Amino acid sequence: MTETINCPFCDPLERVIKSNHTAQVLLSDPRKVPGHILVMPKRHVLAPWDLTQQELQDIFELIFFVEKKIIGKLGDGCDIRQNYRPFMKQNALKIDHVHFHVIPRSYQDYIYSVAEKYETDLFAELDDLERDEVTKLLAD
Numbered sequence: 001m002t003e004t005i006n007c008p009f010c011d012p013l014e015r016v017i018k019s020n021h022t023a024q025v026l027l028s029d030p031r032k033v034p035g036h037i038l039v040m041p042k043r044h045v046l047a048p049w050d051l052t053q054q055e056l057q058d059i060f061e062l063i064f065f066v067e068k069k070i071i072g073k074l075g076d077g078c079d080i081r082q083n084y085r086p087f088m089k090q091n092a093l094k095i096d097h098v099h100f101h102v103i104p105r106s107y108q109d110y111i112y113s114v115a116e117k118y119e120t121d122l123f124a125e126l127d128d129l130e131r132d133e134v135t136k137l138l139a140d
C-alpha cells in the first residue's frame with residue numbers, strides 16, 4: 001500500500017503548481033490537451049477509497065479551484081476523471097498513485113474529434129435485467 005518506488009507523484013519536485021495541506025496540483029506530462037491537470041494526494045495512495053476524508057476534501061477543493069480557473073480560459077467546460085486500473089502495470093501513461101484528471105473541454109474539441117466521436121456507438125438502452133442486477137449488487 002505504501003510502495004513508492006519509481007513514483008513520479010511522490011517526488012514531483014518543481015512540477016507542483018499548487019497545493020494545500022494534503023493534496024497537490026501538477027500539469028499532466030504527457031498531456032491530452034493544453035491545461036490537462038492532475039490533482040492528487042501528497043501521500044502515496046493506490047485506491048481512491050483509501051483516501052482519508054481530509055485528503056478527499058483537499059483534493060476536491062483543488063479540483064473545483066482549478067475548474068473555475070480554466071473554464072472560459074482553456075475550455076468552455078471540464079471533465080473530471082479518475083481511472084482505477086490495477087490490471088495494468090505502471091508506465092509513462094499509467095501511474096499507480098491515485099490522481100484525478102481535470103481536462104478542459106469544449107464543443108467538438110480535439111478529444112472529441114480524435115476519440116469520443118467514435119464512442120457514441122457504445123451507448124445502449126438500459127434493460128430491466130441489467131438494472132436489477134446492478135441495483136441488487138449495490139444494495140448489499
Ligand SMILES: [Zn+2]
Nearest residue numbers: 007010044097
Ligand atoms: Zn506515489
